[in-house]
Amino acid sequence: MVFSQLEEALANSALIVAEVKNVNASELASEEEAISGGAIDVPEGTDVLVLNSSPPATQSGGSDATRAPKTGYFRDNSIVRDSFMTDGGLLMDHGYNLREVKNIQIRRGESYRMVRLQTPWQTGQWMGRWSNVSQEMKSMTVQERNKLGLKFENESDFWMLLSDFLANFTHMDVCHFFKTSMFTLKRSWTESALTGEWINSLHDNRSGGSLSHATFFNNPQYMFDMTVSSNSVNYPLMVSLEQNDRTLVRRGERGSKNSSIGFTIMKVEENREYRLHRVADVITSSxxxxDRSVFLKTPLNAGRYVIVPTIEKPGPVGQFFLRVYNSCGTVAKELMRDEPNSTKPCCGSAVFLAVQLTVTRAEDLINEKRDVLNPFCVVKCEGDSVKTKVIKDSSSPQWNDKFIFYKKANGERKPITLQVSCCWPI
Structure with a gap:
């Protein structure tokens, strides 16, 4: 699983930094929770992965190292913090750039998953299996290594088995770079940058907690569309939710704990314009x-979606920054209103009935004039008109499009009508 994630991240030009962390005991009280999540200050669009909570033994013997739950090892308070070197030659508290992952096939039919790393220093290279000085490397000529793909861009490069990488490094930061320019040959992302706040007051409650709480829908809600030119599936979406990092304080001050934050993505009706008040189709949750930020990448089908950023428990307050990236060119917006406004203010507040309708399919459509059918369905309700997507070349189309309408409770009872039409190929 990690191998495929690294392959995908590198293919998308991500910056990957791996580290063997070592924490001083005097810093443990304020940093323990942050380090257990992987980092104190996490930049935008960064996945922080804890690879191994127990780092390898150091060449200093380990007598002055004490295990801290979830955070690896920290030194005794009387020892001055410095750089340790593991038995495998890796420097602790130093970032190594991960440059390449490769599945190599040895002449005997053996297959190995390998990673290539780079150290910015003159020391700190891996000294174990498949290192530059290992028997495995020395047994092959330069031509044989090049044929396998075990190349070195410079003297600071070295290779490791993936299993050794996971066993020796404790943390890995994957920083994603999003190309938002139209002038690029690679996929261009549309960014929606939204600021919001979880509020809890007598007049406004926008801190409803996670989906497991009845007050979940009090949270801020943001809507976006995944619009594509065909009925394609699995279009990528990336979401980053950030909070103000309360653990970062001036020297001499004591920081407070961050809130536990996350978000839920739900697929909603194709024409929704107002806030949700009941659970829709939950696609995924982070x-x-x-940590300062939570990041998620997920594939989505075409349709309309709502993101609900939350603090895990109801009640806490705080500001947040939500970034939504998609390749469809659409932007996200906040849903502010609960229902339509009354068109006649003098009559007081109107009472609306919400009607949800799903257009599932049609069967055995016939058109005597043309052989090719590209059907869609038009739905009308009290002056509102919406239509499903077009299904190309089908006499029995499957739409499964969901819509919502708001009918006045005391208004004239007009029926909802459906009509199947076709658009003709050019």
Whole structure:
């Protein structure tokens, strides 16, 4: 799983930094929770992965190292913090750039998953299996290594088995770079940057907690569309939710704990314009974390969606910054209103009935004039008109499009009408 994630991240020009962390005991009280999540200050669009909570033994013997739950090892308070070197030659508290992952096939039919790393220093290279000085490397000529793809861009490069990489490094930061320019040959992303706030007051409650709480829909809600030219599936979406990092304080001050934040993505009706008040189709939810940011990448089909950023428990307040990236060119917006406004203010507040309708399919459509059918369905309700997507070349189209309408409770009872039409190929 990690191998495929690294392959995808590198293919998308991500910056990957791996580290063997070592935490001083005097810093443990204020940093323990942050380090257990992988980093104190996490930049935008960064996945923080905890690879191994127990780092390898150091060449200093380990007598002055004490295990801290979830955070690896920290030194005794009387020892001055410096750089340790593991038995495998890796420097602790130093970032290594991960440059390449490769599945190599040895002449005997053996297959190995390998990673290539780079150290910016003159020391700190891996000294274990498949290192530059290992028997595995020395047994092959330069031509044989090049044929396998085990190349070195410079003297600071070295290779490791993926299993050794996971066993020796404790943390890995994957920083994603999003190309938002139209003038690029690669996929261009549309960014929606939205600021919001979880509020809890007598007049306004926007801190409803996670989906497991009845007050979930009190949270801020943001709507966006995944619009594509065909009925394609699995279009990528990337979401980053950030909070103010309360653990970062001036020297001498004591920081407070971050909130546990996350978000839920739901597929909603194709014509929704107002806030949700009941659970729709839940597509995915992020993990909850006390890190500064939570990042998620997920594939989505075409349609309309709502993101609900939340603090895990109801009640806490705080500001947040939500970034939504998609390749469809659409932007996200906040849903502010609960229902339509009355068109006659003098009559007081109107009472609306919400009607949800799903256009599922049609069967055995016939058109005597043309052989090719590209059907769609038009739905009308009290002056509102919407239509499904067009299904190309089908006499039994499957739409499964969901819509919502708001009918006045005391108004004239007009029926909802459906009409199947066709658009003709040019």
């Amino acid at each position: 993990d909850y974390s006390t």
